[in-house]
Amino acid sequence: MEDSREKQPQSAVEANVPQAVVSRLSLYLRELQRLVQDCHAMTNSTQLGALLGFTDAQVRKDLAYFGQFGYPGIGYRCEELIAAIKKILGTDRSWPVAMVGLGNLGRALLHYRGFSQRGFRIVAAFDIDVDKIGELVEGIEVFHRDDLAEVVAVKGIRLAIVAVPGAAAQAIADSLVAAGIEGVLNFAPVTLALPDHVSRVGVDLAIELEQLSFAVVNRPENP
Amino acid sequence: MEDSREKQPQSAVEANVPQAVVSRLSLYLRELQRLVQDCHAMTNSTQLGALLGFTDAQVRKDLAYFGQFGYPGIGYRCEELIAAIKKILGTDRSWPVAMVGLGNLGRALLHYRGFSQRGFRIVAAFDIDVDKIGELVEGIEVFHRDDLAEVVAVKGIRLAIVAVPGAAAQAIADSLVAAGIEGVLNFAPVTLALPDHVSRVGVDLAIELEQLSFAVVNRPENP
DNA sequence: TAGATTGTTAATCGATTAACAATC
DNA sequence: TAGATTGTTAATCGATTAACAATC
Numbered sequence: 001m002e003d004s005r006e007k008q009p010q011s012a013v014e015a016n017v018p019q020a021v022v023s024r025l026s027l028y029l030r031e032l033q034r035l036v037q038d039c040h041a042m043t044n045s046t047q048l049g050a051l052l053g054f055t056d057a058q059v060r061k062d063l064a065y066f067g068q069f070g071y072p073g074i075g076y077r078c079e080e081l082i083a084a085i086k087k088i089l090g091t092d093r094s095w096p097v098a099m100v101g102l103g104n105l106g107r108a109l110l111h112y113r114g115f116s117q118r119g120f121r122i123v124a125a126f127d128i129d130v131d132k133i134g135e136l137v138e139g140i141e142v143f144h145r146d147d148l149a150e151v152v153a154v155k156g157i158r159l160a161i162v163a164v165p166g167a168a169a170q171a172i173a174d175s176l177v178a179a180g181i182e183g184v185l186n187f188a189p190v191t192l193a194l195p196d197h198v199s200r201v202g203v204d205l206a207i208e209l210e211q212l213s214f215a216v217v218n219r220p221e222n223p
Numbered sequence: 224m225e226d227s228r229e230k231q232p233q234s235a236v237e238a239n240v241p242q243a244v245v246s247r248l249s250l251y252l253r254e255l256q257r258l259v260q261d262c263h264a265m266t267n268s269t270q271l272g273a274l275l276g277f278t279d280a281q282v283r284k285d286l287a288y289f290g291q292f293g294y295p296g297i298g299y300r301c302e303e304l305i306a307a308i309k310k311i312l313g314t315d316r317s318w319p320v321a322m323v324g325l326g327n328l329g330r331a332l333l334h335y336r337g338f339s340q341r342g343f344r345i346v347a348a349f350d351i352d353v354d355k356i357g358e359l360v361e362g363i364e365v366f367h368r369d370d371l372a373e374v375v376a377v378k379g380i381r382l383a384i385v386a387v388p389g390a391a392a393q394a395i396a397d398s399l400v401a402a403g404i405e406g407v408l409n410f411a412p413v414t415l416a417l418p419d420h421v422s423r424v425g426v427d428l429a430i431e432l433e434q435l436s437f438a439v440v441n442r443p444e445n446p
Numbered sequence: 447t448a449g450a451t452t453g454t455t456a457a458t459c460g461a462t463t464a465a466c467a468a469t470c
Numbered sequence: 471t472a473g474a475t476t477g478t479t480a481a482t483c484g485a486t487t488a489a490c491a492a493t494c
Contacts, residue, residue, distance in 0.1 A: 072452035090440035108331030118429040199438035215422035217313035295476035
């Protein structure tokens with residue numbers, strides 16, 4: 001499609017896009033990549049929705065926030081839609097990412113293959129344990145937290161993952177903001193205060209389990 | 224409060240509670256525990272909301288799904304509200320949990336202190352690597368995946384964490400369902416097909432970073 | 447052409463916010 | 471009592487679904 005109509009300056013968002021739409025976009029991308037792996041060249045809103053438990057209308061409406069990507073009567077070319085969604089999400093490039101905190105979780109995430117496969121590469125790790133400084137983990141150099149601003153600047157890092165204990169998280173976040181970081185993925189079980197110009201995503205692993213126990217305890221017909 | 228009116232059979236949910244409400248409940252709980260740590264005995268909907276960026280009305284409405292927990296003119300007793308929310312979420316008890324997959328992520332989660340602090344203890348780990356079987360990690364015994372059903376039954380496990388590669392996840396999920404598991408927290412980057420009577424929560428770490436890159440790329444006044 | 451599926455508008459549904467009587 | 475804050479209803483807002491003309 002890639003129409004050249006008066007719509008909007010590509011990849012800037014015209015209206016305010018609901019957060020839920022962006023989450024689903026990531027899910028569409030994941031399923032599309034799966035479809036391609038399974039040698040599907042085409043798909044359509046009904047199929048894509050069914051894979052994720054959404055209606056066809058929802059799929060089309062979500063995509064309509066960003067432009068026209070399909071072919072009436074035909075559906076969507078998987079590769080084309082993948083490219084379009086990657087562009088929307090900003091993962092048509094590779095993002096250098098900082099990892100802060102090298103406890104169990106931080107180290108595990110450093111090894112996580114799923115990041116590089118989807119456009120993120122961790123290019124520097126930070127800790128306060130002097131024993132770890134200078135070390136190479138998975139080929140990634142470990143710096144002292146005091147060198148955060150410098151390394152962030154030199155390596156052009158814009159996103160950071162926070163995997164430090166809750167008590168240390170806000171102080172780290174402040175340092176990251178001071179270093180010019182633009183987005184923080186926070187695994188510490190606290191609500192980080194960040195200025196408006198810094199984006200924030202929080203993942204609290206215990207909360208995810210709580211959602212599960214709630215669902216199990218309060219399952220319909222299961223008091 | 225603990226009123227004894229005709230409302231509902233405690234801890235079963237009267238109406239359908241939106242998923243978003245349950246997520247916020249977990250956030251309220253986290254902030255309340257923080258408040259108690261900071262020696263606050265009381266709070267109110269305005270304060271609790273402000274800590275998380277919600278309106279006071281939202282806090283009160285969310286709680287109203289489950290009963291009456293506050294004191295008009297006064298606010299909420301932190302400890303009392305904590306107990307009430309724990310009961311709603313089902314974390315007023317301790318849940319034995321199974322960990323499936325002992326790659327980097329699985330091992331890291333095994334060590335994660337945040338789980339036990341919030342009512343979940345991992346009591347068994349499963350892998351297919353025979354080298355790991357019988358091993359004790361953090362005092363947790365490692366079993367072969369073939370023994371899943373038996374161990375789940377013996378230990379009364381109802382929740383499982385899936386931390387295996389995407390390609391193996393659905394097969395594991397099927398085994399878990401067959402073993403009688405009631406809820407699955409899935410870290411594999413795939414959409415698991417589960418029967419309706421099994422609850423599912425998915426965390427895709429790469430997707431969380433995608434949400435962040437979207438926010439950074441499409442930030443208002445930042446094309 | 448007939449059949450299929452998109453993009454989009456209108457209708458529906460659900461969730462958030464505002465307002466306020468009841469309560470302490 | 472006056473002031474504060476709840477629980478709850480009504481009003482608003484936003485998101486999802488249905489429907490259909492346009493398109494291939």
